Amino acid sequence: MPTREPSETRILTVASEHLRLHGLKRFTVVAVAEEAGMTHANVYRYFPSRAALVDAVVDVWLKATERRLADIADGPDPADDKLERLILALAKGNRDLLTEDPHLFSALSQAVAKRHAISRRNRTRVRALFERVIDEGIASGTFEPRDRDKAIAYVIDTTHRFIHPAALELEADVPQASVDARLSTLIRVALRVLATGIV
Amino acid sequence: MPTREPSETRILTVASEHLRLHGLKRFTVVAVAEEAGMTHANVYRYFPSRAALVDAVVDVWLKATERRLADIADGPDPADDKLERLILALAKGNRDLLTEDPHLFSALSQAVAKRHAISRRNRTRVRALFERVIDEGIASGTFEPRDRDKAIAYVIDTTHRFIHPAALELEADVPQASVDARLSTLIRVALRVLATGIV
DNA sequence: CAAATTACAAAAAACGTAAATCGTCATTTT
DNA sequence: AAAATGACGATTTACGTTTTTTGTAATTTG
Structure with missing residues (x-):
């Protein structure tokens, strides 16, 4: 650094x-x-520009949450535990930003919508963490997907609603408990799907 | 009528x-x-107003796709087939609108984002179709979910990325074939999840 | 009397201009 | 030489003015 x-x-x-x-x-x-x-x-x-300064501010936040995610991915726990915590941390991080820092959330949301370099790179790195944990699960036998790439795409697609800023904005007024319950179901299903080779 | x-x-x-x-x-x-x-x-x-006229135009389109969905839901086929076709028809209908009629799509998207009555009611009716088909599947033994309500929420949440206008806009530039492949995986998983009582 | 028009106030959009901000660069300061 | 500034044209934004549109109501038409 x-x-x-x-x-x-x-x-x-x-x-x-x-x-x-x-x-x-x-x-x-x-x-x-x-x-x-x-x-x-x-x-x-x-x-170099006003836009670059705004991006830098957003990037600080993105990097901070990336570090938390990397800590989870690097931990000694079983892959399924880590995948669950990865999804929860990502969903909670974004959702907390929405409720506690709407202005910063809005800037992040726009950076994502307009595909700024910072958000594309963040997406790549976060995706890499998911891949690592899933590969680890495959190596240890915790996960037994029939097709590794499809399994990764599946996890990202199924969790989209609880992770992507554009999706979170839509549910800003839904009670957090209800969202948590649905996400919990979704994660439980995803883990079973990975474990049993349905995907 | x-x-x-x-x-x-x-x-x-x-x-x-x-x-x-x-x-x-x-x-x-x-x-x-x-x-x-x-x-x-x-x-x-x-x-009564400009807004009502715009909503009426959008409503014509919504009702037309609703009819197609209802036709599927009312058909004689097995529940899992019908659920798959329901999801595919909804995803394809919205995605085709995005590519072929961007202005109308944008009006629909805004109606959804601003929670207009027409979109709320459409959502309720479409959801009812999903519930009917899933209930039918439970009655016939095709689906055996442990919790019927959670199963319905699960299906809606997992397909969100391929159905909701706000999510479709994000993937406007992704090759259709790639989107189709991922959706196909997602549906296959969802049907197995419903059938095997994972949810 | 149902369908449409004219007339009109209120709201919104378009326009043009003044002011502020953005971004560059030559110059000054430390 | 690195850090910062002042000055300056190009862009953007703010704002008051004018025009258009929205929505209502009284009036006309068939």
Whole structure:
């Protein structure tokens, strides 16, 4: 990990605050620079554009949740436990962001919808974690899918509703307990499906 | 079915054309009325508002696909066949609309996102068809779920990605063959899950 | 009297302009 | 030399004005 310059981290911190408090619409480079105690022109020494600065803020959050997911994937537990916790952590992380930080969630949601590089890369890395855990399950005999690639696609497709920002937005007003119960069923099914070679 | 007045159907036809060709943004009551050969005020004799007219256009499409679904659900085939065809018809109907009629798709998508009455009612009726077919499958012994309500929720949740407009928009650029293959896997799994009492 | 029109107020959209922000670069500061 | 600034044109946004559309109601037409 490269050591960031102090000004860069300061800008990023202030930008993060601004985005969380005021939202994308009222997020301006001038205001961020002012609060960071510098001219807006100087911000461009560290971030090539306003969009890049917003992406950087979102990326900080994405990387943080990626680390939590990687910790789960790297753990010593059985693959099925890890897959369950991976799905739950991802679903909960996104859902908590929606309820606790709607502005940041909205920025993330747009980055995903517009296929920004940061979200595409995040998607690739998260997918890799899923693949790793499923492969581990296959190696240990916990999972016995008939077709490994189809099994991975199946897991991602079936959990889509509880993970993808666009899908989570649709259920913002559904009681969390109800969502949790349905997700729990879905995961239980997915694990059995992987274990019994249905997929 | 109540016989509609000729002017009403004419307005609806012109409105449908306009929406398909020009999209929601450029859809005006004045333009529709003009093309239908009347003053805009007269349109309000038949539709209470611009929004109601747009909804009526979308509703025509929704009802048409509902009829196709009902035909499947009412057929004499085994429940698992019917459930598969129900899911495929719904997914294909929505996806075809997205590619062949993007403006109308967009209007539908917004009606769903904003929870218009027409989309809520459509959802309720489509869900009822799913319930009927699953119940039929339970009665005939084709399906043996441990919990009927959870089984229904499971089917709806797992197919969400291939049915919901918001999810379909995300995959507009994915080759149709790839989507079809994944959906086919998902359905096969779902039918086995229902049949073997995993859910 | 049902169907449609004209007339009109309220709401929304389109337009044009003023102001702010974005992004670049030459110059200054440390 | 690295960090920051001031100045400046290009873009975007904000805002007041004008036009169009929406929706209602009184009136006309067949």
